Amino acid sequence: MDKRRSLVEAASLVEDGATVAIGGLSMNGAPMALVREIVRRRARDLTVVAIVAGMPVDWLVAGGCVSKVVSGLISFEGLGLAPHFRAAVQRGEVEVEEYSEHTLICRLQAAAYGLPFMPTKAGLGTDMISMHPDTTRHEQDPSTGEHYIACTPLPVDVALVHAHSADSQGNIRVDPKLIWMDNEIVNAATTTVASVEEVLPHRDFVAEPHRTTYPRFMVDAVAVAPYGAYPTANFPRYSYHAQFFADYVQATRDPSAWAEFWQTRVVGPAEQGDLLDANGGPNTLIDIAREA
Amino acid sequence: MATNPTEVPGYGCTIDELMVVTMSRMMGDDTRAFNGAVSFIPVCAYLLARRTHAPELVWAASSIAIDADPKRIPESTLSDALWDGASMLSNSPFDFWAMAQGARYNTFAFRGAQMDRYGNVNNTVIGPYDKPKVRLPGGGGMADLSCMIPRIYLWSTTHDPRTFVERLDFRSGIGWGDGGDHRERLGLPGGPQACVTNMCVFDFEPESKAMRLASLHPGVTVDDVRGATGFDVLVPGGEIPVTAQPDEEEIRLLREEVDPTGARRREFS
Numbered sequence: 001m002d003k004r005r006s007l008v009e010a011a012s013l014v015e016d017g018a019t020v021a022i023g024g025l026s027m028n029g030a031p032m033a034l035v036r037e038i039v040r041r042r043a044r045d046l047t048v049v050a051i052v053a054g055m056p057v058d059w060l061v062a063g064g065c066v067s068k069v070v071s072g073l074i075s076f077e078g079l080g081l082a083p084h085f086r087a088a089v090q091r092g093e094v095e096v097e098e099y100s101e102h103t104l105i106c107r108l109q110a111a112a113y114g115l116p117f118m119p120t121k122a123g124l125g126t127d128m129i130s131m132h133p134d135t136t137r138h139e140q141d142p143s144t145g146e147h148y149i150a151c152t153p154l155p156v157d158v159a160l161v162h163a164h165s166a167d168s169q170g171n172i173r174v175d176p177k178l179i180w181m182d183n184e185i186v187n188a189a190t191t192t193v194a195s196v197e198e199v200l201p202h203r204d205f206v207a208e209p210h211r212t213t214y215p216r217f218m219v220d221a222v223a224v225a226p227y228g229a230y231p232t233a234n235f236p237r238y239s240y241h242a243q244f245f246a247d248y249v250q251a252t253r254d255p256s257a258w259a260e261f262w263q264t265r266v267v268g269p270a271e272q273g274d275l276l277d278a279n280g281g282p283n284t285l286i287d288i289a290r291e292a
Numbered sequence: 293m294a295t296n297p298t299e300v301p302g303y304g305c306t307i308d309e310l311m312v313v314t315m316s317r318m319m320g321d322d323t324r325a326f327n328g329a330v331s332f333i334p335v336c337a338y339l340l341a342r343r344t345h346a347p348e349l350v351w352a353a354s355s356i357a358i359d360a361d362p363k364r365i366p367e368s369t370l371s372d373a374l375w376d377g378a379s380m381l382s383n384s385p386f387d388f389w390a391m392a393q394g395a396r397y398n399t400f401a402f403r404g405a406q407m408d409r410y411g412n413v414n415n416t417v418i419g420p421y422d423k424p425k426v427r428l429p430g431g432g433g434m435a436d437l438s439c440m441i442p443r444i445y446l447w448s449t450t451h452d453p454r455t456f457v458e459r460l461d462f463r464s465g466i467g468w469g470d471g472g473d474h475r476e477r478l479g480l481p482g483g484p485q486a487c488v489t490n491m492c493v494f495d496f497e498p499e500s501k502a503m504r505l506a507s508l509h510p511g512v513t514v515d516d517v518r519g520a521t522g523f524d525v526l527v528p529g530g531e532i533p534v535t536a537q538p539d540e541e542e543i544r545l546l547r548e549e550v551d552p553t554g555a556r557r558r559e560f561s
Contacts, residue, residue: 105533
């Protein structure tokens with residue numbers, strides 16, 4: 001079956017009210033082109049699961065798409081706090097169900113494996129556990145008396161990931177295989193939607209099957225999006241765009257500057273290439289090219 | 293944005309540099325460390341220790357890039373620009389979390405918007421959780437790694453009563469918990485070893501596990517520390533030592549090789 005879809009078609013698989021998990025790690029490998037289409041189609045009432053993220057969550061919140069964030073860490077690191085996420089939570093418009101990274105991974109693993117819980121020592125003695133005692137239960141092993149946290153399943157409707165390449169059937173390569181927690185969200189999700197830098201012939205996947213990361217039957221739609229992680233990185237091809245993050249944070253300080261920034265530099269540009277053009281064009285490519 | 297940290301009187305360096313060197317000297321050849329987000333001071337400390345007294349030290353940049361030797365430290369300590377020179381890029385679930393939960397790694401440093409006397413840290417909210425005055429980024433892996441890793445180091449570039457508080461608004465990561473044998477009762481390994489601030493170094497009193505003044509940076513008095521700390525600071529009897537002066541070579545390596553662009557100053561704003 002041909003799994004190739006346009007970005008618009010792929011993003012439409014995220015229905016209003018869905019629980020959507022977003023791949024990547026902080027400044028790396030977020031499915032930004034898909035996120036941008038979800039914002040542009042004005043999705044509403046999403047529960048967003050993001051283990052360690054920044055820009056994708058901030059775009060979705062800025063677009064009014066989100067009612068709840070399930071997360072471990074949301075920030076722009078040395079480039080600032082995620083401004084819309086922060087403001088919306090402080091205004092009470094977006095709820096945050098915060099976990100530690102590993103308890104969130106364990107909840108996704110429990111969902112993926114079909115188990116009632118996954119045990120971990122992570123989070124013992126912290127408020128990260130006591131604030132949601134139903135989903136992270138502090139228990140003691142009846143045989144050894146050891147303390148652990150039982151993390152209950154976190155079912156996900158749609159996983160969104162960005163990868164290096166796919167074939168038309170939906171076999172996916174993350175190459176090099178730096179998948180961080182993307183694997184957990186793909187395994188936990190009912191539907192997986194991937195954007196990729198390029199589509200390769202199926203024979204390339206057969207010639208080097210050890211390079212395949214997700215098999216076609218785990219993947220529901222593939223959208224071609226060169227620079228689809230921009231302004232986050234797609235290692236080793238390009239890095240994150242520090243200037244975009246800095247300008248973004250700066251623009252949020254003034255409502256009229258923000259309205260223009262949002263329109264001209266985030267949601268307005270038609271295709272992903274137009275988005276790069278709107279953010280510096282050839283200079284952007286120089287900025288994000290990784291040094292050899 | 294980064295500002296210029298203050299000069300340390302008589303030491304020929306600035307406070308960020310004294311903090312890096314002080315933390316670096318706490319590391320050894322048996323240190324097996326990694327780092328999380330916004331961790332400029334410890335990243336510099338690991339790289340400096342490896343160039344000076346601890347060549348065998350293991351450091352996984354961003355918890356991913358083992359033995360990395362970056363040319364510069366970028367705006368994000370979880371980003372690819374930190375990975376140059378690595379001999380292995382780990383992917384999280386299979387490599388990193390197994391090595392962390394199995395305590396193959398033994399050293400972790402973290403900070404937060406608030407810290408209490410037992411080295412517990414808040415990076416989640418200021419004010420009530422449901423109606424926060426300030427929504428912070430979140431604890432990330434703090435709650436995990438503070439439970440898994442035996443040698444915990446804390447640091448703060450903002451030693452004031454808003455940071456060092458009597459009671460946290462939220463416990464994102466555990467230090468010595470409620471103090472005493474709390475970690476042991478939970479079955480957690482080790483605990484916080486030291487806290488390096490822009491005013492002083494704390495260690496932890498062995499019985500109560502409360503923060504105790506270990507050394508004062510030049511020009512700082514006991515009263516200054518007491519005034520800047522929101523809980524009662526344990527002050528041992530006798531004279532409190534002054535934090536040791538960095539060698540010229542340590543400062544040169546830090547400025548020229550480890551962190552030529554001054555990313556460490558991003559923690560001072």
